[in-house]
Amino acid sequence: MAEKDQFIAxxxxxxxxxxxxxYLGAGILDGEVIAQAEVNLALKMMNRHGLIAGATGTGKTRTLQLIAEQLSDANVPVFMLDVKGDLSGLHEPGKPNAALEERGQALGRPFTPAGFPIALYSLSGQLGAPMRVKVSDFGPILLGRVLDLNETQTGVLSVLFKYAADQDLPIINLDDLKKVLSYLTTEEGAKEIKDSYGKISTATSTTILRKVVALEQQGIGPIFGEPALALDDLFERIDGKGVISLLNIADVQDQPMLFSTFLLSLLSQLFNNLPEVGDLDKPKLIFFFDEAHLLFNGASKPFLNKIEQIVRLIRSKGVGVFFCTQAATDVPDTVLGQLGNRIQHALRAFTPNDVEALRKTAKTYPHSDFYTIDQALTSLGTGQAMITVLNDKGIPTEVVATHLTPPRALMGPLDQTTYQTLVQQSEIYAKYKNPIDSRSANEVLEERIAQQQTIQQDQSFRKNARTSTRETPMEAMTKSATRTLGREGVKFLAKLGTAIIAALVSKKRKN
Structure with missing residues (x-):
């Protein structure tokens, strides 16, 4: 009994x-749920970022859902990646059942169904409002990752982006990118950049162009363009609740490099455009980064540096980032060290790699008076997790095995009819559904090339007019006619003079 009292205290x-x-749930001691040992996460500490990890089927997605619901209740907007399309159920109240009621009783909190405002987005535009981004906002490092470029090729992209910015050439879509790259490898373009930017080899240019075309053939091109997502749309609130924005990627799951990098580009834009706000009583936005391991797999050093920089500094903009993956070891140490809030679901140790991951994960937790960490991690049930967070003073809390509270909304996708109705009737869909073809680098360079050709033709004509001694047919005909008229004129005048003299002589004789 003394141990239980100590645990609660x-x-x-x-x-x-x-x-x-x-409210996350209640602590577990020796297999018993202790309702009095409430586990809470301070809103003011949520911009210190977090990790939600665990093996498949242990309840990670539902943990994302229950946190998103309570953030919405607290008037905090949320952005989430909906990998399988089953988070749309957040819009509808959940349906009570025996399991939910039993969990509510164990926690001393009866299950109360509730629905939440959501906005549905899609990269393809087929499952929600199209979420587009301008190529210039994506940037060379992230675009290089999507195109699978090496460091040299990514460096060329950096030169291209710098040139376009200096010359006021908006790179909005992939056609703009291809046009600028092609122009800089022409004789005229190469001369223009030689001194300030350096030359671009034909081999490198061709490789990049080939990879851009391959990306277009995969049907990915439409995500680059306008109207691009306005960041303000992620901060919507309705009836005192924060809107939960869902990016449904069910139709592009086979493009993990694309959607994971797209999410990072979105974070990068937030970081670059939001003002500094310091520590707030609650965050302006929480960004859940599901399938986070895809972001780090095979990442180059510049790419990892960019992730580390964003995660380290974006909290001062009032944005919190929670990575969701299978194991803490999926996240590089430089990033993991910045994730102050940790929710670790059960880990399995079926293979030597699993055992090693378990050992490393257990070492990241402080000593506990109540648990042997590695044993506790393998014995957790579905909907349970080992938790340590930052308290409102920024100090890591006691490690606790937690029986998590269930989500109050529907745990599954909306039916297709309701889903499509929600999409079609939303203001967000109406705003973004039709692409816009703005004046951009493609048109500007086309006009510039046409002007250069006109100038070159004019200069060539003038040069030929000054240096050519060969007569045109018209010139030859005119000169011949002039000579002929000259000769005939002289003959005529000679004959006329002779006739006049003869007439005068004849008149003199008659007199």
């Missing part, structure tokens, strides 16, 4: 923030 002291908080 320590957990309550660690997980009872003074301000607003997210």
């Amino acid at each position: 320590q957990i309550s002291a660690s997980y009872k923030p003074k301000g607003e908080s997210i």
